[in-house]
Amino acid sequence: MIEQCTKYIKKKGLRLTKQRIKLVQEIAQMNQHFDVDLLISVMKKKKINISRATVYRTLPILQECGVIREVTQLDNKVYYENNYNKKHHDHMICLNCGRIIEFFDNDIERLQDKICAKSCFKPEKHRLIIYGLCEDCGGGKND
Amino acid sequence: MIEQCTKYIKKKGLRLTKQRIKLVQEIAQMNQHFDVDLLISVMKKKKINISRATVYRTLPILQECGVIREVTQLDNKVYYENNYNKKHHDHMICLNCGRIIEFFDNDIERLQDKICAKSCFKPEKHRLIIYGLCEDCGGGKND
DNA sequence: ATTTTTATTGAGAATGAATCTCAAATGCAA
DNA sequence: TTGCATTTGAGATTCATTCTCAATAAAAAT
Numbered sequence: 001m002i003e004q005c006t007k008y009i010k011k012k013g014l015r016l017t018k019q020r021i022k023l024v025q026e027i028a029q030m031n032q033h034f035d036v037d038l039l040i041s042v043m044k045k046k047k048i049n050i051s052r053a054t055v056y057r058t059l060p061i062l063q064e065c066g067v068i069r070e071v072t073q074l075d076n077k078v079y080y081e082n083n084y085n086k087k088h089h090d091h092m093i094c095l096n097c098g099r100i101i102e103f104f105d106n107d108i109e110r111l112q113d114k115i116c117a118k119s120c121f122k123p124e125k126h127r128l129i130i131y132g133l134c135e136d137c138g139g140g141k142n143d
Numbered sequence: 144m145i146e147q148c149t150k151y152i153k154k155k156g157l158r159l160t161k162q163r164i165k166l167v168q169e170i171a172q173m174n175q176h177f178d179v180d181l182l183i184s185v186m187k188k189k190k191i192n193i194s195r196a197t198v199y200r201t202l203p204i205l206q207e208c209g210v211i212r213e214v215t216q217l218d219n220k221v222y223y224e225n226n227y228n229k230k231h232h233d234h235m236i237c238l239n240c241g242r243i244i245e246f247f248d249n250d251i252e253r254l255q256d257k258i259c260a261k262s263c264f265k266p267e268k269h270r271l272i273i274y275g276l277c278e279d280c281g282g283g284k285n286d
Numbered sequence: 287a288t289t290t291t292t293a294t295t296g297a298g299a300a301t302g303a304a305t306c307t308c309a310a311a312t313g314c315a316a
Numbered sequence: 317t318t319g320c321a322t323t324t325g326a327g328a329t330t331c332a333t334t335c336t337c338a339a340t341a342a343a344a345a346t
Contacts, residue, residue, distance in 0.1 A: 073216055076219075092259070092262065092264050092266075094264075095267060101262060101264065103258055103262065105254060105258055107254055108251060108254050108255070108258075111248060111250055111251050111254070112251070112271075112273060115246055115248055115251075115273075116235070116273060116275065119235065119244060119246065119277075119278070120277075120278040121235050121237075121244065121273070121275055121276070121277055121278065122275045122276040122281065123235075123273050123274070123275040124238060124274050124275040124276070125273075125274050125275075126271065126272060126273040126274060127270070127271070127272050127274075128255075128269065128270070128271045128272075129269060129270050129271075130255060130258075130259060130264070130266050130268075130269040131266070131267050131268050131269060131270075132259065132264055132265045132266040132267040132268075133264070133265040133267070134262075134263075134264055135262070135263035135264065138265065
């Protein structure tokens with residue numbers, strides 16, 4: 001993951017700064033969905049200095065080079081996920097407890113491509129989020 | 144559409160105010176996607192008095208009763224669409240010109256239900272947005 | 287290794303959408 | 317028409333995100 005970023009940053013003529021390296025290292029260890037505040041508090045706990053502005057400036061770069069992905073916006077706050085070495089997937093979000101469940105379905109992906117082709121639309125990325133109730137919150141006892 | 148809102152507002156014990164009625168009437172005539180600013184400017188042009196705060200307060204009500212739907216958030220701005228008498232559909236958004244194209248596919252809907260059932264997740268609503276290039280912006284000349 | 291050039295950083299100010307506050311206005315039931 | 321709770325409007329407030337700009341540091345040039 002760090003390598004992929006390094007390569008991208010160099011190719012773009014950007015600079016490989018301490019802050020960028022540290023932030024990528026931190027995100028590489030994340031296995032949960034995260035927002036800016038979580039990143040900052042984790043860095044702070046580890047005594048790594050990085051300003052809020054720099055975090056905000058770095059995340060779009062990491063998104064461009066594909067190591068992170070924007071998951072959703074809840075309460076006007078953007079949530080990201082580590083996207084490195086992860087195959088594409090979509091999300092179910094529980095409206096009751098906020099749990100985020102990942103899923104992947106090849107057929108849906110294929111259907112999307114078919115629909116795009118029909119409309120002469122060239123898909124770049126997509127986002128599918130299903131909102132509802134998870135098993136624990138009443139989803140199981142389906143009516 | 145106005146009827147559906149009226150019914151909902153009464154059932155909820157809310158009040159049928161001038162502002163709410165006027166806003167619904169305005170939205171009923173909208174056949175494009177809109178944001179808060181557009182609504183306000185349309186109302187202003189027609190000399191209908193309604194404050195920004197009231198618009199913000201009314202939209203969630205209209206969403207609850209199902210006559211409008213949140214489409215997407217672009218540049219930190221929420222866009223809605225008239226949802227009255229419209230069957231469910233999803234969207235393709237052109238990353239170049241911003242065009243929003245609606246589409247519907249029964250198979251995708253069915254697949255989603257299947258996936259949810261497998262995870263004991265009870266779907267309430269979903270949002271599928273495909274980002275890419277529309278026909279005019281280079282989508283047609285697909286590689 | 288040192289200098290030069292130019293991107294990046296940090297701190298705080300600025301922006302802007304959305305929410306909140308509270309007194310005045312207004313639906314609505316009796 | 318009265319009483320009362322809800323709603324409105326105007327502006328203040330919140331809060332995530334972006335911007336500004338002087339200081340710093342990475343990479344290139346010497």
